[in-house]
Amino acid sequence: MMSSPVPVRRKNKANASQNIKVFVRCRPMNAQEKAGKSHNIVTVQNSREVVVKERPTDKFAKTFTFDHVFGQDSKQIDVYKAVAKNSVEEVLNGFNCTIFAYGQTGTGKTFTMEGERALDSTTWEEDPLAGIIPRCVNHLFDELRMQKVEFTMRVSFLELYNEELFDLLSAHDDFSKLRLYEDSTKKGSCIIQGLEEVLVRSKTDVYSILEKGIHSTTNGSHSYECPLQ
Numbered sequence: 001m002m003s004s005p006v007p008v009r010r011k012n013k014a015n016a017s018q019n020i021k022v023f024v025r026c027r028p029m030n031a032q033e034k035a036g037k038s039h040n041i042v043t044v045q046n047s048r049e050v051v052v053k054e055r056p057t058d059k060f061a062k063t064f065t066f067d068h069v070f071g072q073d074s075k076q077i078d079v080y081k082a083v084a085k086n087s088v089e090e091v092l093n094g095f096n097c098t099i100f101a102y103g104q105t106g107t108g109k110t111f112t113m114e115g116e117r118a119l120d121s122t123t124w125e126e127d128p129l130a131g132i133i134p135r136c137v138n139h140l141f142d143e144l145r146m147q148k149v150e151f152t153m154r155v156s157f158l159e160l161y162n163e164e165l166f167d168l169l170s171a172h173d174d175f176s177k178l179r180l181y182e183d184s185t186k187k188g189s190c191i192i193q194g195l196e197e198v199l200v201r202s203k204t205d206v207y208s209i210l211e212k213g214i215h216s217t218t219n220g221s222h223s224y225e226c227p228l229q
């Protein structure tokens, strides 16, 4: 079993001291690990703690505490509700939020952020396997439609691979135009110059951008960051 921590940076007026949250999601063993008779080194002790024991015979174990721990049977909807739902609401209140999935290859970042498509499901929206990104989009558009406000939404999709930046929505193959700067006017922010920003009008627009971006990834591997602004 491996773990994939998902820290969430939040600016919350009411709780400004707690603007970063760290979650861990443990994925089930895959077929190869089962066939190889691998053993779990991580046990979910309760909703906040994992216990790591490198070998089953080890006497000593280390306990790590997080804001929330998701076990191997956790559902996409429950991860969304605990990790991202509040951030979407904060974005709608004018705050910037980032949801960042971190973990070694094969730990479940793509599964958590993007999700998968169940065979019998026609849209991202109804899909129980949809991850955090399509669920955020769904939530944002539903809320904005209910509030009947005028809005503009632009989407960028960026991959950081082997310390290089790739614009997944760019029509050109020349990635050298992408440059990363610290934003001197906003503390803690950065600017990616040259990054494509696509205007979107509906959930469907975003889902097709998501599909397009996924097809452009290097190796199908991602470093996932989902900035909500």
Ligand SMILES: Nc1ncnc2c1ncn2[C@@H]1O[C@H](COP(=O)(O)OP(=O)(O)OP(=O)(O)O)[C@@H](O)[C@H]1O
Pocket (backbone or CB within 6 Å): 026, 027, 028, 030, 072, 103, 104, 105, 106, 107, 108, 109, 110, 111, 112, 116, 220, 221, 222
């Ligand atoms: N919570 C989960 N429940 C069931 N299967 C999962 C879960 N998390 C990951 N998997 C499965 O594990 C495999 C690896 O997951 P995934 O591709 O999301 O990893 P990753 O961290 O994005 O890897 P990489 O960095 O190489 O892109 C996939 O086949 C995925 O379906």
